[in-house]
Amino acid sequence: MQRSGGPPIRTCVACRQEAGKAELIRFVRRSDGSVAADRTGRLPGRGAYLHAAAECIETARKKRSLERALRAPVSPEVWSELKPDASLSPSP
Numbered sequence: 475m476q477r478s479g480g481p482p483i484r485t486c487v488a489c490r491q492e493a494g495k496a497e498l499i500r501f502v503r504r505s506d507g508s509v510a511a512d513r514t515g516r517l518p519g520r521g522a523y524l525h526a527a528a529e530c531i532e533t534a535r536k537k538r539s540l541e542r543a544l545r546a547p548v549s550p551e552v553w554s555e556l557k558p559d560a561s562l563s564p565s566p
């Protein structure tokens with residue numbers, strides 16, 4: 475279901491706001507029932523979207539928004555993978 479003449483719009487499962495795909499991280503439920511962040515946007519499977527923002531990531535983790543959207547458990551590894559890169563690289 476794509477609207478023509480515009481960029482694809484998806485809804486963040488944490489804040490329920492619509493956003494362009496570029497602002498969102500896609501998550502997929504894989505065939506083995508696990509959930510993975512889909513950085514390439516090409517993994518097959520049921521998908522859910524989350525803003526690439528610490529706020530929404532935290533909200534989704536606390537409220538289990540992704541679990542509910544995908545009907546699958548999200549492992550701690552998935553969340554730790556999403557930790558903002560700011561902690562790894564010094565700010566300019």
Ligand SMILES: [Zn+2]
Pocket residue numbers: 486487488489490491524525530
């Ligand atoms: Zn959001």
